[in-house]
Structures are given as structure tokens and as C-alpha cells.
Amino acid sequence: MSEKYYLPVLYTEEERKKYAEWGIKKERFLMPFAVITIIVDLIVIIETGVVLFKIREREPYFSAFLSTYGGLINDIAYGVAIVLTALLIKPLDMILDMVYKKPQEPQMLCLTPTETGVRYMLSRGVYVLSSGTLNWNDWESAVSEETNEIHIGDVICRIGFNTIESIYPKNKQHAWMDRPEEKVENSIHLKTISRNFRGYLLSLEEKKKEVEWYDK
Structure with a gap:
């Protein structure tokens, strides 16, 4: 079975600006709610500590209980705080995706x-935009290893992850900003992929030689 490489394509400048504007607009709306949830989380954790302290003062035997299960109680309190955060922020996040048109x-x-060349398929989500096969000569001329780009017809695909740093201006590059989910396990460096493809061709040549040898 042939190996496959899934390569994320960087946004064009127009697409990047549109995504950045959308993400910044969402951040402005969600930030007050995020502050509220942080305050709620702190209240839950502090109140848990206060209640446990009062019980320990009133019931001396409770100290032994806390020494055994104190860590678990803190974990539960923290978990409750996280759940409260998710219950408030996540629905708002989903609603804003629809309102602001993600x-x-x-x-x-x-x-x-493949034996004849490199089969490609360019897609966005579940929709296939274009597909075809580049013969090996066309593949060599289509790939720019220095810039990590592939030329497919009139389209230039710049390969790379769309990160917070590549999408947003410097003053908005916060860890909580939205970014596309691009789950790729293989290498995205065309230099590495081209080297692997050359190895693939060599393996095909070896197989052909073996077949010819057995046919003699």
C-alpha cells in the first residue's frame, strides 16, 4: 500500500486577514465572560478551602480525614471550576461561530x-477542490524545497501550519486565540518528502529487477 502525506496549506493573505478579524472579534466578546469565569473559579476554590477549614476547627477528627483525602477534595473542587467554565464559555463560543460566520x-x-508520478488531492474540509497526477518530471519542477511550496497548475500551495503566530498581529498572539485544527502526523517538509519519494522510486526499481531476475 502506498504511503500518503497530508500537508496543511497556509492561508492566503486574504484568508489570513479574514480569519484574524474573526478571531479578534470573538476575543473581544468573550473576554469579559472569561474574566467572570476566572472569578467564579477562584470563588469555588476559595470557598471550598474555607468550608474545609471551618469543619476542621469544629471537628478535630476531620484533620485526619483531610490528611488522607485533602488532595482528592482539591482536585474535585478544581474539576467543578473547570466544568463551570466550560458550561459558560463553550456554548458562547459555538454561538459566536454561527453569528460571526466562522x-x-x-x-x-x-x-x-505511484509508479507513474505523484497523485494529489487538494481539499477543504470534506470538499475536494482539485485532484490529478503529476508525472515525476512535473513533480520535480513543481516543488520548491527552499520555500516549501508546490505549484499545481496556476495554484501555489504554501505548505505549513496556520498557527497563532502566522495568523494574528503580534499584539494579538495570545495562547487562547482561535486557530484551525490541523492534525498531521507526517512530515510537512517537502525536502524530506521528496527524499522519501526518491527512495520510493528506488524501491520500485529494485522490485522490477527482482521480477526480471525470477523471470529468467
């Missing part, structure tokens, strides 16, 4: 080496 996800390029 931008399209990035494109994904799938490459599969």
Missing part, C-alpha cells in the same frame, strides 16, 4: 506516490 478551514493537500 471562516473556512485551511486547505489540505494529500500526496500519494
Whole structure:
């Protein structure tokens, strides 16, 4: 079975700006609610500590209980705080995705080496935008290892992850900002992929030689 490479495609400048504007707009709306949830979380944790302290003062035997289960109680209090945060923020986040019309996800390029060339499929979500096969000569001329780009017809695919740093201006590059989910396990470096493809071709040549040897 042929190996496959799934490569995230960087947003165009227009797509990047649209995504950044959407993410910043969401942040402005959600930030007050995030502050409220942090305050609620602190209240839950502090109140838990106060209640436990009062019980310990009133019931001396409770100290032994706390020494055994104190850590578990703190974990439960922290878990409750996290659940409260999720119950408040997550529904708002989903509603804002619909109200503010979440931008399209990035494109994904799938490459599969074959005997005749490299089969490609460019998609966005579940929709296939284009597909075809580049023969090996066309593949060599289509790939720019220095810039990590692939030229497919009139389209230039810049391969890379769309990160917070690549999407937002410097003053908005916060860890909580929205970014596309791009789950890729294989290498996204075209230099590495091209080297692997050359190895694939060599293995095909070896198989052909073995077949010819057995046929003699």
C-alpha cells in the first residue's frame, strides 16, 4: 500500500486577514465572560478551602480525614471550576461561530506516490477542490524545497501550519486565540518528502529487477 502525506496549506493573505478579524472579534466578546469565569473559579476554590477549614476547627477528627483525602477534595473542587467554565464559555463560543460566520478551514493537500508520478488531492474540509497526477518530471519542477511550496497548475500551495503566530498581529498572539485544527502526523517538509519519494522510486526499481531476475 502506498504511503500518503497530508500537508496543511497556509492561508492566503486574504484568508489570513479574514480569519484574524474573526478571531479578534470573538476575543473581544468573550473576554469579559472569561474574566467572570476566572472569578467564579477562584470563588469555588476559595470557598471550598474555607468550608474545609471551618469543619476542621469544629471537628478535630476531620484533620485526619483531610490528611488522607485533602488532595482528592482539591482536585474535585478544581474539576467543578473547570466544568463551570466550560458550561459558560463553550456554548458562547459555538454561538459566536454561527453569528460571526466562522471562516473556512485551511486547505489540505494529500500526496500519494505511484509508479507513474505523484497523485494529489487538494481539499477543504470534506470538499475536494482539485485532484490529478503529476508525472515525476512535473513533480520535480513543481516543488520548491527552499520555500516549501508546490505549484499545481496556476495554484501555489504554501505548505505549513496556520498557527497563532502566522495568523494574528503580534499584539494579538495570545495562547487562547482561535486557530484551525490541523492534525498531521507526517512530515510537512517537502525536502524530506521528496527524499522519501526518491527512495520510493528506488524501491520500485529494485522490485522490477527482482521480477526480471525470477523471470529468467
